[in-house]
Amino acid sequence: MLDKFFQALFSGLVIFGVLMPLSAQAEKRVALVIGNDRYLNFPPQKQLEKAVNDAEAVGDTLARLGFTVIRGQNLGRQRTIEQLSAFTRQLEPGDIAAFFFAGHGVAVGGVNYLLPSDMPSAESETIVRGNALSETEVTAEIQSRGVRVALLVLDACRDNPLPRSGTRSLGNTKGLAESKPARGVFTIYSAGIGQSALDRLEANDPNRNSVFTRVFIQQLARSDLHLGDLAVDVREKVAALALKAKDNSGQLLPHEQTPAYYDQTIGGRIYLASRSGVSEPSKPVAPPPAAAPPAQVALVPPVVPPPSVTRGDPKLIRSISTRGYNGSTYVEGEFNRDETGRWIETNRLDAKTRLVFAEQKNTPSEVLMYDDLRDLYLRFDLTQKRLFFRMGKAGQWVPFYKIETVSNVAGR
Numbered sequence: 001m002l003d004k005f006f007q008a009l010f011s012g013l014v015i016f017g018v019l020m021p022l023s024a025q026a027e028k029r030v031a032l033v034i035g036n037d038r039y040l041n042f043p044p045q046k047q048l049e050k051a052v053n054d055a056e057a058v059g060d061t062l063a064r065l066g067f068t069v070i071r072g073q074n075l076g077r078q079r080t081i082e083q084l085s086a087f088t089r090q091l092e093p094g095d096i097a098a099f100f101f102a103g104h105g106v107a108v109g110g111v112n113y114l115l116p117s118d119m120p121s122a123e124s125e126t127i128v129r130g131n132a133l134s135e136t137e138v139t140a141e142i143q144s145r146g147v148r149v150a151l152l153v154l155d156a157c158r159d160n161p162l163p164r165s166g167t168r169s170l171g172n173t174k175g176l177a178e179s180k181p182a183r184g185v186f187t188i189y190s191a192g193i194g195q196s197a198l199d200r201l202e203a204n205d206p207n208r209n210s211v212f213t214r215v216f217i218q219q220l221a222r223s224d225l226h227l228g229d230l231a232v233d234v235r236e237k238v239a240a241l242a243l244k245a246k247d248n249s250g251q252l253l254p255h256e257q258t259p260a261y262y263d264q265t266i267g268g269r270i271y272l273a274s275r276s277g278v279s280e281p282s283k284p285v286a287p288p289p290a291a292a293p294p295a296q297v298a299l300v301p302p303v304v305p306p307p308s309v310t311r312g313d314p315k316l317i318r319s320i321s322t323r324g325y326n327g328s329t330y331v332e333g334e335f336n337r338d339e340t341g342r343w344i345e346t347n348r349l350d351a352k353t354r355l356v357f358a359e360q361k362n363t364p365s366e367v368l369m370y371d372d373l374r375d376l377y378l379r380f381d382l383t384q385k386r387l388f389f390r391m392g393k394a395g396q397w398v399p400f401y402k403i404e405t406v407s408n409v410a411g412r
Contacts, residue, residue: 029067029096031151032087033059036103038074041121050199051102054155054213058100061217065272067098076118080133084141091145096272098151099138102213105156111136114156149270151227155212157191186270188231188261190238195257202246211245212238212259226269228375231261262391263375316362318408320380322387324401333401335369335380337362343369382406 035055037048052073059069068090072083091097104115108125113132122128135154142150190212191197198211207214215237219230235258242257320335334346335357343357357369357378367380377395379388380403388397 028090028092029062029065029098030070030087030090031059031062031067031098031100032070032072032083033062033098033100034072034075034080034083034103035101036074036115036117038117039104039115040118042104042119046104048103048199050208050210050213051155053208054102054210055100057209057213057217058102058153058220061220062098062100064221067096074117077116077131077133080114080116084133084138088141088145091142091147093146093148095145095147096149096151097142097145097147098153099142100153100155102155102210105154106132112154112156114138114154149272151186151272153188153216155190155197155210155216157189157195157197157212186227186231186261186263188234188259190257190259192258192260197257198242198245198255201241201244202250203248211241211257215241221273223271223273225273226271228263228269231259231263232375235259235261315364316408317364317367317380317382317406320367320406321404322401323404324387380406 033055035052037051039046039048055071055073059071063069070083070087072080075083087097087099101114103117104119106113106115106122106128108128112135113128114135115132119131120127122131139152142152190210200207201211209217212234216234219225219233219237222230225233239256239258243254245253245255247253316337318337322333322335335343336346337343337359341359343359345355345357355371357371359367359369360377361368365381365383367382368377369380370377375392377390377393379390379397380386381388382403385403387400387403389400390397
């Protein structure tokens with residue numbers, strides 16, 4: 001149900017990872033990084049200053065993690081397609097892939113488009129669709145190669161048009177559009193919905209990189225962080241840094257920029273940097289100890305239920321069935337509790353898709369469960385017969401599918 005669940009969870013949203021079975025060993029690491037500063041048909045105020053630097057910095061960091069890096073600067077549409085094709089041709093099943101884009105982006109009809117440097121000054125949605133590269137196209141191209149892990153980062157949250165100098169956005173006016181994340185995708189944007197991402201903190205900011213990228217490259221190189229922790233750390237540090245922004249006169253002008261991420265990877269935590277260190281760009285990744293592979297994907301350990309939940313209590317809810325419609329597809333899910341307190345979720349329309357949740361609460365009126373790897377919480381309101389979800393402990397509960405049936409040991 002994971003792919004259908006998140007496709008319905010959002011009407012449309014980038015770091016991103018696609019996982020193959022654990023038996024598929026990664027053959028190599030390949031990355032494509034693109035930075036566009038110069039837009040030939042845009043006015044001076046829409047030109048960017050640090051996108052090329054951002055792509056170079058991310059490329060250098062990935063190289064130190066053992067990636068073969070393909071680089072592009074100020075690419076037109078045709079050259080962008082050629083570079084993407086060259087990138088995906090090198091990918092094989094079991095590989096680790098990475099894609100990074102810094103530049104302008106817009107959202108049209110709920111689809112995010114990355115703008116090439118020769119993008120016309122669009123006056124209609126048709127021009128955008130015909131001249132830009134969509135996020136979904138990039139994702140599909142990478143997924144089609146059957147890679148073990150893929151990483152996609154879009155620092156394209158620049159204002160369109162820019163209301164003030166030095167900001168970026170992905171969206172019709174500013175901020176992000178929601179896209180439909182594919183199964184096995186870990187996504188992050190450099191700013192949240194309705195926000196723009198800063199190129200700089202002040203007029204004479206000496207840092208060569210955008211606010212997001214200067215933080216991201218530091219966290220990406222850390223060997224103690226898996227992708228989930230990396231995304232959280234980047235989000236917190238960027239948000240704090242953006243509050244220190246100043247206007248052109250040097251006066252404090254706090255800016256709200258909170259990178260958004262959505263983790264749809266399955267199979268465990270993903271470490272891109274070796275637990276024992278990071279290799280140099282020109283050298284292949286040294287084989288690490290068997291206990292700590294460079295891109296570790298660990299199995300999810302069994303979750304012990306909280307002490308307040310009694311395993312043998314016959315009043316505990318043991319099975320919940322849900323059904324919903326996302327506008328194009330019916331989703332039917334079956335949640336079953338095992339004797340350890342774990343909830344095993346299976347999509348009834350796709351039995352291959354299974355998730356494991358830990359139990360937080362189990363009463364005749366409410367069941368709470370969570371997945372700490374994806375920072376996803378589910379609440380089953382058995383009175384309203386409705387499933388709710390939220391992302392993170394501080395997130396807002398959002399109504400989701402209807403609950404069809406509920407049963408415990410007694411068969412209720």
